[in-house]
Every structure is written in structure tokens, then in C-alpha cells.
Amino acid sequence: MGLSPLALAVITWYKDNRPLAGSTSVAFLNRGQIIEIESAQIADAGIYKCVAINSAGATELYYSLQVHVPPSISGSSNVVAVVVNNLVRLECEARGIPAPSLTWLKDGSPVSGFANGIQVLSGGRILALTSAQISDTGRYTCVAVNAAGEKQRDIDLRVYVPPNIMGEEQNVSALIGQAVELLCQSDAIPAPTLTWLKDGRPLLKKPGLRISENGSVLKIEDAQVQDTGRYTCEATNVAGKTEKNYNVNIWVPPNIYGSNELAQLTVIEGNLISLLCESSGIPPPHLIWQKKGSLVLADSTERVRTLSGGRQLQISMAEKSDAGLYTCVASNIAGTAQKDYTLQVYSK
Template sequence: MSDGGMYSCVAMNPAGEARKLLHLTVFVPPSIRDSSGDSPVVVSVRVGNSVTLECESNAVPPPTITWYKNGRMVTESANLRILAQGQMLELKGAEVSDTGQYVCKATNVAGQVDKNFHLNIYVPPNIDGPVEEKIVETISNPVTFACDATGIPPPSLIWLKNGRTIENSESLELHILSGGSKLQIARSQLSDSGTYTCMASNVEGKARKSYHLTIQGTLLLRLLFKLL
């Protein structure tokens, strides 16, 4: 860089002198701040929030910066803006569809450099259906509770009975199935009555759904209890 400038060549003899001026420009290939080569910078944001990807580049002459998402050139839209001569990409109200691989390319006559990003859009857990349900079942019949939970990243699921965590191995009649999305009582007993809660959690939060289960005796048993 310091070698750039005006240079003059002077030729002299007894008859006089001649001069020629030369202007030297030293081109510098682009560099990007905090670039980690081929390893992407991982950026995570909650759905609905804003996020900015930065591509601060220096070069001589100043580089042209172009953004790509999943291999396709990015164009501005209602929720996406390219700012500061391309050095910032701003997403407002991030959506799940914004997830992907982003690349900024800084280019000038001396070369090109890339910076890679992987953008994750996280979604808090949600469980289908009402938050609470009441179930009445007859003794000895099977009972199945569903916990259809969604979220990004996929939420982990645990089941509780009356506030106490249920372990899959604690009863031969009680089974946690389908990765936690179902809880089954194979042969219900009166003692199975209570509140069963599914809790779904990920880095963005928690969701829960409760079932209030009442196990009734058979008609014959109920008549016997009335007679006693």
C-alpha cells in the first residue's frame, strides 16, 4: 500500500532533460473481518425476531459484495435489506423459511474472498390441542395420552403424573411410546386416576398439556360399593 503514488523518471544530458510521470496503484485483494474460511459462522435467532449478518471487508479498490442464500443470489424484499454497500444483510421478522446457508462474496480486480453463515430460525414448542382435557375410563381398559409437539429444534418430551416425572421402566402397565409423544396405560386401575402432564422443551421455551384422568369401576363394582 505504501508503495502507491506518483513516480517520475528523469533523463538528463548536456543538451537538456526529459521527464515521464507514472502513477502506481497497488491493488489489495479483499479480506473479510472474522472470516473462518470454509467453516460457517452459526447464527441462531428466534422466529419473529430480527437478525443481521455482517460482512465487513477491506480491499483496494473497494470490493463489490454480493450475498447468496443456498447458492442463489439474494435480492431485497419487504423483510430483507442489504445495507452499508453490501457489508450487512438484515432480516426483519425472521421466518422458518429464512433458515439456510448464506454466503457473502467480496470481489475486486485483485481477488475474491467468501464468508459463510448458517442461519438457524428457532421456534418455541407447541403442543396440538387444548391445554387441558378430562378423560373418564372404565377400570381395566387401556388409556392413551397424546403429546404431538412441534418446535425447532425438536423439543424433548417428559411426562409427569401429579407433578412427578414418569420413568418408562417404573411400571409394566405404563409405557412411553413414539419418542415420548404417547403415554399408554395398558390396563388401567383405580390408582391410575390423576393428572398426567406432557412437557415439551427446547432452547426457546416450554409448553405443556395436561390430562385429568378418572378411572371408574365397572357397573357391578359400583353397585357393590353402594350396597356396602
């Protein structure tokens, strides 16, 4: 029996019109009737041509070989942060053959292309949020799919909120010895670090001064005059910084020097006499003079008048009727104090 015409044919293979004979990646089987590529690579894609020639003529057969590559997604940042109300873009650089189709999920649910301020751009390569809100926080997943497979990449989006301390600048007043409590509450994401200052400098620890663990409460147990000042609470996080000021005033009740003693004064009729009332207090006390419980008013001749903001009651020409019990009353927001004086007027 003779050989078949095919067996007598000379078979030659070409790739992209170049002979395959010298290729190391291709194995020829069954006298060249079959070529086998054991581990196909992208470079193996192309147009393959089989040419068979014998004494009767020649024929050829074409194959188009496509080498598919599963998707891959580049990028190493798995956490993206944005300040609330700002623009943020999540990127998904995916490769593969054929080019993969891209879709996005948020917390496992599909993301629609143009809803709730979300835009899917460049065929899915970019997910843009025009004005990020707290509700946009979550896990976004880019899914790349082609005929060769599927690849996913997760991105955690964190929407940060700058600190905002509740309330305006505050004036705080307390009596000496009382407790003072300053509250500093901030709604921020992430929770801010709270720092206290006094008159622009870091607050030094001292007995009776306590700051809560999270910094939101400053308490002075036994307020003293030296605790007066401008306190500042600073709230800081990665999104920003803000502050609130507290003007703390410690009031001190009035005190009149020598108030525990009755001052006994004498004057000769027709002479000048001055009654002195030295006082202290915070705020500085207001001084008035009384005689037998009634307010002492300056007369039209200014024979009787008050000087130095009430610290002195002056009687320029003493009369018998000037004799009696005088009282200096010092008062401020924190309280009152008084001192009594007896005045005797002697005849010349």
C-alpha cells in the same frame, strides 16, 4: 596588391572522407572557408575534413561533429497495478545522444538502489519491487538526463489487496419474529463489491429485508421460518474474490395441539389407555410427561411407558392409582409448552 595565399587556395570539404560539394543540407560561406549546417540532424554527425591546396602546397584540418539529441522516454502506461506481495517492474525506455543517465523518484524523493525491497536494474531502465506492499503505492518518476536536456515520465503504482472477510463461518440463531443482522466487513484495496446469496442463489428483495448501501450489513426485520438457510457474502475486487457463509436458523417455540383445552380421559380398570401429545417447533421439541408435577418414569414391568419419542404415554393395565392430572411438557431452545390431561379410572 596581390591576393593572399589563402584566397588563392582551393578549399574542399569532406565528411567521413566523402566530398560535401553535393550536399543540400550544408551552406558554404566565405569562399568555402566556413560551412554552415542550419538544422543539424543525427545524420550530420561525423568527421569533417577541410583540405586547402595552392601552388605552395596543401594542408588539412579535421572536425569531429557530435549531434546531441535530448532524452525521450517511450511508453504509454501511466498506471501500473500489482497485487500485494507480488513482483512488479516499472520500465523506463529512454533514448538520446549521448545515452541519458536515469534516476528514479518516489513522490518526489530519490529512490535508493537496493533498499526496502526495491532494485534499480539495467542502468535504471527497470525499477523492480520484489514484494510490493501497500506502502509502495505512489507516484514514481523516471528522470532521463544528458547534455542536450532532461525528460521525465510519471508512473502511478497502485498496490491492490484481495478481499478478506473478517471472521470464520458463522452460525446465527434467532427466535421467530426477531431481527437478524449479518455483518460482512472486508479490508481490501480497492474497496470490494459485496454481494449476498441465499442457498447459493442471488438474494431476492422482499419486505423486511434490508441491505446497507455498501452491502456490508444484511438485516431481516421480522425473521420467519422461510428465512432459515445458508447466506453467503461474496467480496470481489480486481485483486481477487472471497466469501463468508452464515448458517441462519430461526427457532420456533413449541406448540402442543389442543393445549388450550383440558383433555378429560377415562379408562376401565385393567384396560389400556394412551395419552397423545402432538407438538411442533423448531428445533423439534423434547417431550416429557409429568403426573401431579413429578416426572413419569417407565416401571420395570413396562406397564407404564412412553412411545414415539414421548408423543404417547401408554398405560397397559390401568390401576386406580393411575388416576390423576397428567401434563405433557414440550421444550426446545426457544421455549416450552404444556398440555394437561385428567385421567379417571373406573372399576370393572
